[in-house]
Amino acid sequence: MSFNQQLHDELLAMENEDQQVLQELVDNGELGTVEYHPRIKAIHEKNNARIKEIINQYGWPGFSLVGKEGSHASWLIVQHAVLDTQFMDKALSVLKEAINQGEAESWCFAYLQDRVLTMSNKLQIYGTQHDTDENGVVSPFPIKEPEKVDALRKEIGLEPLSKVTKMIQKRHDETIRNRK
Numbered sequence: 001m002s003f004n005q006q007l008h009d010e011l012l013a014m015e016n017e018d019q020q021v022l023q024e025l026v027d028n029g030e031l032g033t034v035e036y037h038p039r040i041k042a043i044h045e046k047n048n049a050r051i052k053e054i055i056n057q058y059g060w061p062g063f064s065l066v067g068k069e070g071s072h073a074s075w076l077i078v079q080h081a082v083l084d085t086q087f088m089d090k091a092l093s094v095l096k097e098a099i100n101q102g103e104a105e106s107w108c109f110a111y112l113q114d115r116v117l118t119m120s121n122k123l124q125i126y127g128t129q130h131d132t133d134e135n136g137v138v139s140p141f142p143i144k145e146p147e148k149v150d151a152l153r154k155e156i157g158l159e160p161l162s163k164v165t166k167m168i169q170k171r172h173d174e175t176i177r178n179r180k
Helices: 005-027 038-058 063-079 085-100 106-119 146-155 161-179
Strands: 130-132 138-140
Touching (some): 005 038, 005 161, 038 063, 063 085, 063 106, 085 106, 106 146, 130 161, 138 161
Antiparallel strands (some): 130 138
16 A cells, blocks of 8 residues: 555644644643533544544555554544444454554554553553542553553553553643643
């Protein structure tokens, strides 16, 4: 499959809009004030519809089709397809096939797998999904085999869970400080 510049640019624009609005909501303290903020929900609905069309047409948008940036953008868009967990679950197998063909990164699978599991009230595998309690303490959602999590993370190029959790906590604390 040859490189598709137009699709690459479209995916990056979708990712950029998602991240820009998300950051605005975080900076304004609006994220989490309602169940699902209408601004981000509208972007997710639009992106969900489009990424489904893209995956139906091309399969997973891999490196050779949209480059590393475009493939990463595709992952983020699917990761945020929280309105349709069945689609997210189906996308896992398409992503796994792309990884097996060297067309996507394995860490993307870990994040998407954990997101699907936690949204289905199941235990995550890689510890990529975190939550913040009422006291502002960040911790990973429950993990299926916590004693194996760092080995599994290392296999796919992710840092140890404790290091990532500390980083997420620091980012959370800085966001809270910046609002004051």
